[in-house]
Structure formats: structure tokens, C-alpha cells
Amino acid sequence: MSWDAEFTHHFDRCADSMRFTAFLLCGNHHEAEDLVQSAFLKLYLAGPGMAHREGLDAYLRQIVVRTFLAERRRVRWKREKLTGELPEVPVAGSLSEDKLVVWQALAAVPAKQRATLVLRYWHDLGVEETAAALGCTVGTVKSNTNRGLKALRQRLGREFGGLWEEVSRNA
Template identity: 80%
Template sequence: MSWDAEFTEHFDRCADSMRFTAYLLCGNHHEAEDVVQTAFLKLYLAGPKLVRREGLEPYLRRIVVRTFIAERRRVRWRRELLRDELPEQPEVAVLSEDKLVVWDALQSVPAKQRAVLVLRYWHDLGVEETAAALRCSVGTVKSNTNRGLKALRRRLGPAFAELWQEVSRGA
């Protein structure tokens, strides 16, 4: 099978999942779409050089997360954008109020901590898998998880435990 056909098949299978991951990281659809397009472009360009092509989905997820983090480092002034109209609502079929509250709070967590929380709790990756996806140590994943959860606790207050369990269980 040619790389173009293989890439198209992979895109069809993974695009929605990658958009959702990017949306969780970015907090808006437009930025998420840019991150996913950049990630798929990087995958497409790297594809012919890849020796092993099984396991492309975790590789692509790592590209999405690293692209998001790199973009946040590069353009720090984009953290707060003032707009004339309200932001779009997520295009997820049914969103509980709890998910909206947690997603809003997740946007206040620093980018690396947010990436760790998304990979660990929404994608249900273990500490080692998350470390591999982010190319960092297990200790870094653990400390970023701890700091991210503390930031969410501060933002969500006493209802944190109940909200977090509801959202991470039903993701």
C-alpha cells in the first residue's frame, strides 16, 4: 500500500479523536484545528521515513501534544484573547454541566500540566506511556499530574473530587 493511501486511511480513522484531544488542550475549535492540521502535516512528511508504521495513533497523539506545547511556548501573548462575541460551544453531542465546568477549569492549568492530565485521564494512558508520549521522565509526569490536579482543586474548590471523578470516568 502506498504511503498516500495509508495516510488517508489513518487520517479517516483518527482525525476526530485528534481534534477532540486538541480541543481539550487548546480550549477552542479554531486553535485545535490548526494544531491537528500541523500534526497531520508533520506525520505525512515523516511517514515515508518511518521504519515501523504500526502504532501511528500514539505517535500522532504525541505530535498533537508537542505541537500544542510548542505553540504555547512560542506565542505566550495568545493566552488571553479578547473578543466581541462569546466563544463557540464545543461540538460534542451531549455535554454535562460538570464537563463544561471541568473543561473551563482545565484551561487555567499550564500547558504541560494540561497535556499530562488530558493524556492520563481522558486517554487513560499510564505514567510510562504518558512519559513516552511527551518524551520526558516518569517523575516529570508524576509532578505535572500532581501540580495540575492541585491547580484544578484550587479552581474548582470543594466540589473538585466529585466533578473530576464524574468527568474522567465518563470521558
């Protein structure tokens, strides 16, 4: 099979999943779409030189996460811009209220911790797989997971303390 055909097949199969992963990381559909387009472009350009293509899903997820983190590093601080529009939220009725609460809290967690939580709990990756995707040590994954869950629980409050784990399991 040619790389173009293989890439098209892979894109059709996992584009929606990658968009949702990017949305969990960014908290914004427009940024998520840009992130996924960039990731697929990087995958497309790397594809012809890849000797083994059986791990494309993991490789693409790694590209999405690392591109997200690189963008966040580039902009060390985020300045809010006042606009006449309300912030983007997912379409009402398509999500439970609990999921909206969790996603809003997740958007406030620091980028590396957020990426770790998304990989560990949303994608059910183990510590070693998460470390490989993030390009860091197992210890860093463990500490980012611990700090991220702590930050998430603080933002969610007592009544929503364990909601992240529940929402990610029932996704």
C-alpha cells in the same frame, strides 16, 4: 498498501479523536483544528521515511501534544484581546453541565500540566507512556500530574473536587 492510502485510512479512523484531544488541550475548536491539521501534516511528511508504522496512533498523539506545547512555549504569556464576540463554548445540549465546568477549569491549568492530565486521564496512558509522549522523565509526569490535579481541584472547588476523574472515565 501505499503511504497515501495508509495515511488516508489512518486520518479517517482517528481524526475526530485527535480533534477532541486538541480541543481538550486548547479549549478552542479553531485552535484545535489548526493543531490537528499541523500534526497530520507532520505525520504525512514523516510517514514515507518511517520504518515501522504500527504505532501511528501513539505517534500522532505525541505530535499533537508536542505541537501544542511548542506553541505555548512560543507565546510565553497570553494577552487577552477584547472583542465584540463571546468566547467559544461547546454546543449547548451536547455536553453535560459537569463536563463544561471541568473543561473550563482545565483550560486554566498550565499547558504542560494540562497535557499531562489529558494523556493520563483522558487517554488512560500510564506514567511511562505519558513521559514518552511528552519527551520528559517519569518524575516530571508524576509532578505535573500532582500539580495539575491540585490546580484543577482548586479551580473546581470543593463541590467539584473529584469531577475530573469522573468526567474523564465517563467520556
